[in-house]
Each structure stands twice: as C-alpha cells, then as structure tokens.
Amino acid sequence: MERREGFNYIPEGKPAPVVRPGEFVFAAVGLNHAHIGGMINGLLEAGATLKYLFDPDKAKMEVYKKMFPQARIASCEEEVLSDPEVRLVASACVPSERCTLGLRAMDAGKDYFADKPPLTTLEQLESAKKKAERTGSKYAVYYSERIHNEEAVFAGELIKKGAIGNVIQTIGLGPHRLSAALRPDWFFVKEKYGGILCDIGSHQVEQFLYYTGASDAAVVRSQIANYAHPQYPELDLSLIHI
CATH class of the missing domain: 3.40.50.720 (NAD(P)-binding Rossmann-like Domain)
Incomplete structure (x- = not known):
C-alpha cells in the first residue's frame, strides 16, 4: 500500500x-x-x-x-x-x-x-x-481525522482545559489527493460513496460539533462543484457553512 x-x-x-x-x-x-x-x-x-x-x-x-x-x-x-x-x-x-x-x-x-x-x-x-x-x-x-490524530486529540484537550478560551469559530479543511488509479470504482459513484458532503464533509461537521461542545447544528449553506475531472462526473469538491 x-x-x-x-x-x-x-x-x-x-x-x-x-x-x-x-x-x-x-x-x-x-x-x-x-x-x-x-x-x-x-x-x-x-x-x-x-x-x-x-x-x-x-x-x-x-x-x-x-x-x-x-x-x-x-x-x-x-x-x-x-x-x-x-x-x-x-x-x-x-x-x-x-x-x-x-x-x-x-x-x-x-x-x-x-x-x-x-x-x-x-x-x-x-x-x-x-x-x-x-x-x-x-x-x-x-472519524480518524480527530480520534486517531495526536494533534486533533491535543486540540480537544486544550479546549477542555480552557487553555485557548471559548471556541467561537472553527474552520475545517480536508484536501485529498485524487490518485484516481488507486481508488476503486465505487468511489466515483454517488449512490455508493454518498457524495462529497457525506464522505469528506462528515469529518469536518463532526469536528465542529466536538470542538464547540455542540450536540446539534444546522447547515445554512453548502456547495459542490467539479472543476477538473469531467471523466468522473459524480466526483465533487465541497464547501459547507454551519
């Protein structure tokens, strides 16, 4: 691998x-x-x-x-x-x-x-x-980006200790290499992978909830697009505002 x-x-x-x-x-x-x-x-x-x-x-x-x-x-x-x-x-x-x-x-x-x-x-x-x-x-x-990542775990500890004050905003970025040749066919079918907001956006939403101590949230705006990979029409980039 x-x-x-x-x-x-x-x-x-x-x-x-x-x-x-x-x-x-x-x-x-x-x-x-x-x-x-x-x-x-x-x-x-x-x-x-x-x-x-x-x-x-x-x-x-x-x-x-x-x-x-x-x-x-x-x-x-x-x-x-x-x-x-x-x-x-x-x-x-x-x-x-x-x-x-x-x-x-x-x-x-x-x-x-x-x-x-x-x-x-x-x-x-x-x-x-x-x-x-x-x-x-x-x-x-x-949610590996938070629970199996030392930096993310440490950030959570700092927040719980009050070391950085109250969390009033979080920004999550999730860039991924496409590496299309290494990905299975199901990765490019929305019905199977759920779409980008479900697949990658779920990481960021979970982090927003955890770091802010919230138990619920509302998505006020979301956007998807595919700028560079017309050969994969069901593959998207995403932007979410919560």
Whole structure:
C-alpha cells in the first residue's frame, strides 16, 4: 500500500490498553477501504483482541492477514455474527452498505464500529437509530481525522482545559489527493460513496460539533462543484457553512 496516498493511509496511535487480552474480542468485516487498518490498529492499541477477518474478496483478506496474522479468516459473515465471543464488528465496506451490515451485527447482539461515513441516506440514519434503541447495541463511527490524530486529540484537550478560551469559530479543511488509479470504482459513484458532503464533509461537521461542545447544528449553506475531472462526473469538491 502507498502510505502517502490518503485512501490507503493507515493511522497508528500510542498504545493505551483499557482491557486485558481476550477481554474484548472483535472482528473486521468488509475491508473495502484501508481505514479498516486504522480501525483495527486503534482497537488493538486499546487492548482488544482481533479474532476474525472477513470480506467476499479473498485477496483483500490475504492483504490484511499479512498485516494482522493473529486473526482468523472467517468462512462467511455468519461465522462472525454467530460467535458469542465477538463483542464488536468493525467495518469499512462500501459506504452505502455499511448501515445494513451494522443492522445485522446489532441484531446478532454485537456493537458496530463503522468507518465514516457510517451511512449514506437519512433513511439509513433512522434505521440505525431505531435499531440502537431496540437492541441497546452501539453504532459507533471512526472519524480518524480527530480520534486517531495526536494533534486533533491535543486540540480537544486544550479546549477542555480552557487553555485557548471559548471556541467561537472553527474552520475545517480536508484536501485529498485524487490518485484516481488507486481508488476503486465505487468511489466515483454517488449512490455508493454518498457524495462529497457525506464522505469528506462528515469529518469536518463532526469536528465542529466536538470542538464547540455542540450536540446539534444546522447547515445554512453548502456547495459542490467539479472543476477538473469531467471523466468522473459524480466526483465533487465541497464547501459547507454551519
């Protein structure tokens, strides 16, 4: 994997175990985005135990098996969901498929940890809310730009300590290399990746909420455009005012 390219970048943090070995077992299902590597790293750094890897694409499983040799390759999704030892399912499958996988995991009594964006439609959001309420399972999201980035974590600590005063404005910039040749076809289909506001903008919106201590926000203006890549008509740049 090319670490300089954002699609394949896998963050690493400082280990800070909060559970003992074997106390919190998880599985990774859906390995379409390299963020799953960062998600696995974060869980391992917290002391969790990786038991399974699964993806319909065997080649993807082999890639991550080399990175995490302690994991078993599951024969199917059901093998993971039916294992009572597995407490959490982590996934970076195609964004439009993340919610349905999460609902299945929650029905099986697991907590769910999705890469961002955790879903792509408002209908999926309502389904996830209802499922969490009914099952008591968690539907967590991996916003790597804040939770797996030392500078972003430190900024949050400074704000909590009052070291920089009250937050009255935040500005978030999320430039990404296109590196089109390294990205899968689904990345250029809005129905699958959710569009730029959903995919990349969700990072900035989450940061705005966290750093300001807000629990809700309203988008007063948003704008998308595609200036340089007519060969990818469903790929956009975005601007959001909250």
